Amino acid sequence: MTNSVITTSTAVISTLRLFVSSVAGIIGASVYLATASVGSLKTAFCGFAVILLTSGFGFVVNDCVDTEKDRINHPDRALVSGRLSKKQALFIAFLFAAASIFLSFNLNTTALLVDVGTVLLLSIYSFVNNRYGIWANGITAVSSSLTIVFGMSIGTFSLPLMIAAGGTFFMIFGREIVLDIRDLLADKSIGKTSVPIRLGIERALDICIYLFGVSSLLFIVSSIMWSTVWFTLFVGVLLNLLLWIGIVLCRSQPSALGIERFLLLTRFAFLCLVPAILL
Numbered sequence: 001m002t003n004s005v006i007t008t009s010t011a012v013i014s015t016l017r018l019f020v021s022s023v024a025g026i027i028g029a030s031v032y033l034a035t036a037s038v039g040s041l042k043t044a045f046c047g048f049a050v051i052l053l054t055s056g057f058g059f060v061v062n063d064c065v066d067t068e069k070d071r072i073n074h075p076d077r078a079l080v081s082g083r084l085s086k087k088q089a090l091f092i093a094f095l096f097a098a099a100s101i102f103l104s105f106n107l108n109t110t111a112l113l114v115d116v117g118t119v120l121l122l123s124i125y126s127f128v129n130n131r132y133g134i135w136a137n138g139i140t141a142v143s144s145s146l147t148i149v150f151g152m153s154i155g156t157f158s159l160p161l162m163i164a165a166g167g168t169f170f171m172i173f174g175r176e177i178v179l180d181i182r183d184l185l186a187d188k189s190i191g192k193t194s195v196p197i198r199l200g201i202e203r204a205l206d207i208c209i210y211l212f213g214v215s216s217l218l219f220i221v222s223s224i225m226w227s228t229v230w231f232t233l234f235v236g237v238l239l240n241l242l243l244w245i246g247i248v249l250c251r252s253q254p255s256a257l258g259i260e261r262f263l264l265l266t267r268f269a270f271l272c273l274v275p276a277i278l279l
Helices: 002-016 018-035 039-067 066-073 084-105 111-127 133-152 161-184 186-189 195-199 201-227 229-252 256-272 275-277
Strands: none
Touching: 002 018, 002 039, 002 084, 002 275, 018 039, 018 133, 018 161, 039 066, 039 084, 039 111, 039 186, 039 275, 066 133, 066 186, 084 111, 111 133, 111 275, 133 195, 161 186, 161 195, 161 256, 186 195, 186 256, 195 201, 195 275, 201 229, 229 256, 229 275
8 A cells, every 4th residue: 555655656746747847836936036026935935836736737638648659758657657547647637737726816816817828728738749749849838938927927027037938938949849859759650740850850950049049139138138147147148058058969969868968958057047036
Protein backbone atom coordinates (compact mmCIF):
# COMPACT_ATOMS: atom_id res chain seq x y z
CA MET A 1 0.00 0.00 0.00
CA THR A 2 2.75 2.44 1.03
CA ASN A 3 4.82 1.60 -2.06
CA SER A 4 1.78 2.17 -4.28
CA VAL A 5 1.16 5.62 -2.76
CA ILE A 6 4.82 6.57 -3.16
CA THR A 7 4.86 5.37 -6.78
CA THR A 8 1.69 7.32 -7.63
CA SER A 9 2.94 10.45 -5.85
CA THR A 10 6.25 10.29 -7.71
CA ALA A 11 4.40 9.81 -10.99
CA VAL A 12 2.18 12.85 -10.30
CA ILE A 13 5.21 15.03 -9.48
CA SER A 14 7.03 13.94 -12.63
CA THR A 15 3.94 14.64 -14.76
CA LEU A 16 3.60 18.07 -13.16
CA ARG A 17 7.11 19.01 -14.48
CA LEU A 18 7.83 20.58 -11.10
CA PHE A 19 10.90 22.59 -12.15
CA VAL A 20 9.32 24.29 -15.17
CA SER A 21 5.98 24.88 -13.40
CA SER A 22 7.75 26.28 -10.31
CA VAL A 23 9.91 28.65 -12.38
CA ALA A 24 6.78 29.97 -14.11
CA GLY A 25 5.12 30.43 -10.72
CA ILE A 26 8.15 32.24 -9.28
CA ILE A 27 8.23 34.62 -12.27
CA GLY A 28 4.52 35.41 -11.87
CA ALA A 29 4.93 36.03 -8.12
CA SER A 30 8.01 38.20 -8.77
CA VAL A 31 6.07 40.33 -11.26
CA TYR A 32 3.34 40.84 -8.64
CA LEU A 33 5.83 41.85 -5.91
CA ALA A 34 7.59 44.26 -8.29
CA THR A 35 4.41 45.98 -9.50
CA ALA A 36 2.14 45.97 -6.43
CA SER A 37 2.03 49.24 -4.47
CA VAL A 38 2.02 47.23 -1.23
CA GLY A 39 3.18 43.66 -1.76
CA SER A 40 1.76 40.78 0.28
CA LEU A 41 3.63 37.48 0.63
CA LYS A 42 0.27 35.69 0.99
CA THR A 43 -0.91 37.07 -2.37
CA ALA A 44 2.48 36.33 -3.94
CA PHE A 45 2.29 32.70 -2.77
CA CYS A 46 -1.30 32.44 -4.01
CA GLY A 47 -0.20 33.75 -7.42
CA PHE A 48 2.67 31.26 -7.46
CA ALA A 49 0.25 28.41 -6.65
CA VAL A 50 -2.20 29.44 -9.40
CA ILE A 51 0.51 29.40 -12.08
CA LEU A 52 2.06 26.17 -10.75
CA LEU A 53 -1.32 24.40 -10.82
CA THR A 54 -2.33 25.79 -14.23
CA SER A 55 1.01 24.82 -15.74
CA GLY A 56 0.74 21.37 -14.16
CA PHE A 57 -2.77 20.98 -15.62
CA GLY A 58 -1.41 21.70 -19.10
CA PHE A 59 1.39 19.16 -18.77
CA VAL A 60 -0.90 16.40 -17.43
CA VAL A 61 -3.54 16.86 -20.16
CA ASN A 62 -0.84 16.98 -22.83
CA ASP A 63 0.67 13.72 -21.55
CA CYS A 64 -2.77 12.09 -21.79
CA VAL A 65 -3.09 13.12 -25.45
CA ASP A 66 0.58 12.46 -26.34
CA THR A 67 0.83 8.90 -25.00
CA GLU A 68 1.54 7.24 -28.37
CA LYS A 69 4.18 9.79 -29.37
CA ASP A 70 5.81 9.60 -25.93
CA ARG A 71 6.32 5.84 -26.39
CA ILE A 72 8.97 6.80 -28.96
CA ASN A 73 10.58 9.89 -27.42
CA HIS A 74 9.78 9.71 -23.69
CA PRO A 75 9.20 6.07 -22.67
CA ASP A 76 10.00 6.93 -19.04
CA ARG A 77 7.00 9.25 -18.61
CA ALA A 78 4.40 8.18 -16.05
CA LEU A 79 1.52 7.36 -18.39
CA VAL A 80 3.68 5.49 -20.90
CA SER A 81 5.46 3.45 -18.21
CA GLY A 82 2.14 2.57 -16.53
CA ARG A 83 2.90 4.29 -13.21
CA LEU A 84 -0.18 6.44 -13.77
CA SER A 85 -3.38 5.51 -15.61
CA LYS A 86 -5.07 7.91 -18.02
CA LYS A 87 -8.12 8.00 -15.74
CA GLN A 88 -5.97 8.98 -12.76
CA ALA A 89 -4.14 11.61 -14.83
CA LEU A 90 -7.37 13.23 -16.07
CA PHE A 91 -8.72 13.33 -12.50
CA ILE A 92 -5.51 15.00 -11.33
CA ALA A 93 -5.70 17.50 -14.22
CA PHE A 94 -9.28 18.36 -13.19
CA LEU A 95 -8.18 18.91 -9.57
CA PHE A 96 -5.28 21.14 -10.68
CA ALA A 97 -7.54 23.28 -12.90
CA ALA A 98 -10.29 23.53 -10.28
CA ALA A 99 -7.84 24.52 -7.51
CA SER A 100 -6.15 27.05 -9.80
CA ILE A 101 -9.44 28.70 -10.81
CA PHE A 102 -10.65 28.75 -7.18
CA LEU A 103 -7.47 30.52 -6.02
CA SER A 104 -7.55 33.05 -8.87
CA PHE A 105 -11.24 33.74 -8.11
CA ASN A 106 -10.12 34.78 -4.62
CA LEU A 107 -7.55 37.23 -6.03
CA ASN A 108 -9.53 39.46 -8.42
CA THR A 109 -11.67 39.32 -11.56
CA THR A 110 -8.82 40.14 -13.97
CA ALA A 111 -6.63 37.37 -12.49
CA LEU A 112 -9.57 34.94 -12.81
CA LEU A 113 -10.09 35.84 -16.49
CA VAL A 114 -6.37 35.48 -17.30
CA ASP A 115 -6.22 32.12 -15.50
CA VAL A 116 -9.38 30.71 -17.11
CA GLY A 117 -8.12 31.90 -20.50
CA THR A 118 -4.80 30.11 -19.92
CA VAL A 119 -6.56 26.88 -18.86
CA LEU A 120 -8.66 27.01 -22.05
CA LEU A 121 -5.58 27.69 -24.20
CA LEU A 122 -3.70 24.76 -22.66
CA SER A 123 -6.72 22.50 -23.26
CA ILE A 124 -6.87 23.55 -26.91
CA TYR A 125 -3.10 23.05 -27.22
CA SER A 126 -3.30 19.43 -26.15
CA PHE A 127 -5.78 18.59 -28.91
CA VAL A 128 -4.19 20.76 -31.61
CA ASN A 129 -0.58 19.75 -30.96
CA ASN A 130 -0.59 16.32 -32.56
CA ARG A 131 -1.82 17.67 -35.90
CA TYR A 132 -1.08 21.36 -36.17
CA GLY A 133 2.28 21.84 -34.52
CA ILE A 134 2.79 25.42 -35.73
CA TRP A 135 -0.48 26.55 -34.11
CA ALA A 136 0.50 24.62 -30.98
CA ASN A 137 3.82 26.50 -30.83
CA GLY A 138 1.94 29.80 -30.88
CA ILE A 139 -0.45 28.67 -28.13
CA THR A 140 2.47 27.64 -25.91
CA ALA A 141 4.16 31.00 -26.51
CA VAL A 142 0.98 32.93 -25.62
CA SER A 143 0.44 30.80 -22.48
CA SER A 144 4.01 31.47 -21.34
CA SER A 145 3.60 35.22 -21.89
CA LEU A 146 0.42 35.14 -19.80
CA THR A 147 2.58 34.16 -16.80
CA ILE A 148 3.89 37.74 -16.74
CA VAL A 149 0.44 39.19 -17.53
CA PHE A 150 -1.07 37.19 -14.64
CA GLY A 151 1.54 38.61 -12.25
CA MET A 152 0.59 42.13 -13.34
CA SER A 153 -3.13 41.34 -13.01
CA ILE A 154 -2.69 40.90 -9.24
CA GLY A 155 -0.27 43.82 -9.04
CA THR A 156 -0.41 46.68 -11.52
CA PHE A 157 0.15 46.75 -15.28
CA SER A 158 3.55 47.96 -16.47
CA LEU A 159 4.50 48.78 -20.07
CA PRO A 160 8.12 47.52 -19.75
CA LEU A 161 6.86 44.18 -18.41
CA MET A 162 4.22 43.96 -21.17
CA ILE A 163 7.09 44.36 -23.65
CA ALA A 164 9.01 41.66 -21.73
CA ALA A 165 5.93 39.45 -22.10
CA GLY A 166 6.19 40.05 -25.87
CA GLY A 167 9.87 39.07 -25.73
CA THR A 168 8.86 35.92 -23.88
CA PHE A 169 6.35 35.06 -26.64
CA PHE A 170 9.03 35.11 -29.37
CA MET A 171 11.60 33.33 -27.19
CA ILE A 172 9.20 30.48 -26.34
CA PHE A 173 7.98 30.25 -29.96
CA GLY A 174 11.59 29.72 -31.08
CA ARG A 175 12.23 27.26 -28.27
CA GLU A 176 9.18 25.21 -29.26
CA ILE A 177 10.48 24.94 -32.84
CA VAL A 178 13.76 23.56 -31.49
CA LEU A 179 11.77 21.02 -29.44
CA ASP A 180 10.03 20.02 -32.67
CA ILE A 181 13.47 19.33 -34.19
CA ARG A 182 14.19 17.01 -31.28
CA ASP A 183 10.81 15.28 -31.72
CA LEU A 184 11.03 15.08 -35.52
CA LEU A 185 10.80 11.30 -35.91
CA ALA A 186 8.05 10.89 -33.32
CA ASP A 187 6.04 13.73 -34.90
CA LYS A 188 6.34 12.17 -38.36
CA SER A 189 5.11 8.84 -37.00
CA ILE A 190 1.78 10.38 -35.91
CA GLY A 191 1.33 12.60 -38.98
CA LYS A 192 1.96 15.87 -37.17
CA THR A 193 2.91 19.00 -39.14
CA SER A 194 5.65 21.20 -37.65
CA VAL A 195 8.11 23.80 -38.90
CA PRO A 196 11.04 21.29 -39.16
CA ILE A 197 8.84 18.74 -40.96
CA ARG A 198 7.48 21.26 -43.47
CA LEU A 199 10.62 23.35 -44.05
CA GLY A 200 13.53 21.17 -42.91
CA ILE A 201 15.88 21.52 -39.97
CA GLU A 202 18.12 24.21 -41.50
CA ARG A 203 15.29 26.57 -42.34
CA ALA A 204 13.62 25.86 -39.00
CA LEU A 205 16.82 26.98 -37.24
CA ASP A 206 16.93 30.09 -39.45
CA ILE A 207 13.40 30.95 -38.30
CA CYS A 208 14.48 30.42 -34.68
CA ILE A 209 17.29 32.94 -35.17
CA TYR A 210 14.81 35.55 -36.46
CA LEU A 211 12.43 34.86 -33.57
CA PHE A 212 15.23 35.17 -31.03
CA GLY A 213 16.34 38.37 -32.73
CA VAL A 214 12.89 39.92 -32.20
CA SER A 215 12.82 38.54 -28.64
CA SER A 216 16.25 40.05 -27.87
CA LEU A 217 15.19 43.43 -29.24
CA LEU A 218 12.04 43.48 -27.11
CA PHE A 219 13.95 42.46 -23.98
CA ILE A 220 16.52 45.22 -24.59
CA VAL A 221 13.75 47.83 -25.05
CA SER A 222 12.06 46.52 -21.89
CA SER A 223 15.32 46.77 -19.92
CA ILE A 224 15.90 50.35 -21.08
CA MET A 225 12.35 51.37 -20.12
CA TRP A 226 12.53 49.62 -16.72
CA SER A 227 15.68 51.72 -16.20
CA THR A 228 17.36 49.84 -13.34
CA VAL A 229 20.90 48.50 -13.47
CA TRP A 230 19.82 45.01 -12.40
CA PHE A 231 17.04 44.69 -14.98
CA THR A 232 19.42 45.86 -17.71
CA LEU A 233 22.12 43.43 -16.52
CA PHE A 234 19.91 40.34 -16.18
CA VAL A 235 17.44 40.89 -19.05
CA GLY A 236 19.18 43.27 -21.44
CA VAL A 237 22.55 41.48 -21.25
CA LEU A 238 22.62 38.05 -19.56
CA LEU A 239 19.29 36.70 -20.85
CA ASN A 240 20.18 37.69 -24.42
CA LEU A 241 23.69 36.29 -24.08
CA LEU A 242 22.35 32.90 -22.94
CA LEU A 243 19.79 32.84 -25.76
CA TRP A 244 22.39 33.47 -28.44
CA ILE A 245 24.96 31.06 -27.00
CA GLY A 246 22.15 28.46 -27.03
CA ILE A 247 21.16 29.07 -30.64
CA VAL A 248 24.82 29.03 -31.77
CA LEU A 249 25.31 25.67 -30.02
CA CYS A 250 22.12 24.32 -31.56
CA ARG A 251 23.08 25.63 -35.00
CA SER A 252 26.58 24.12 -34.86
CA GLN A 253 25.33 20.86 -33.28
CA PRO A 254 21.75 20.16 -34.50
CA SER A 255 21.95 16.81 -32.70
CA ALA A 256 20.32 15.60 -29.50
CA LEU A 257 23.27 16.90 -27.45
CA GLY A 258 23.20 20.37 -29.02
CA ILE A 259 19.45 20.64 -28.56
CA GLU A 260 19.61 19.59 -24.90
CA ARG A 261 22.31 22.19 -24.25
CA PHE A 262 20.16 24.80 -25.96
CA LEU A 263 17.12 23.88 -23.84
CA LEU A 264 19.18 24.06 -20.64
CA LEU A 265 20.47 27.53 -21.52
CA THR A 266 16.96 28.82 -22.32
CA ARG A 267 15.80 27.64 -18.89
CA PHE A 268 18.52 29.72 -17.24
CA ALA A 269 17.68 32.63 -19.56
CA PHE A 270 14.06 32.59 -18.43
CA LEU A 271 15.21 32.45 -14.78
CA CYS A 272 17.04 35.75 -15.35
CA LEU A 273 13.64 37.45 -15.16
CA VAL A 274 13.34 36.73 -11.43
CA PRO A 275 16.32 38.73 -10.05
CA ALA A 276 15.82 41.36 -12.79
CA ILE A 277 12.27 42.05 -11.64
CA LEU A 278 12.86 41.81 -7.89
CA LEU A 279 16.15 43.74 -7.51
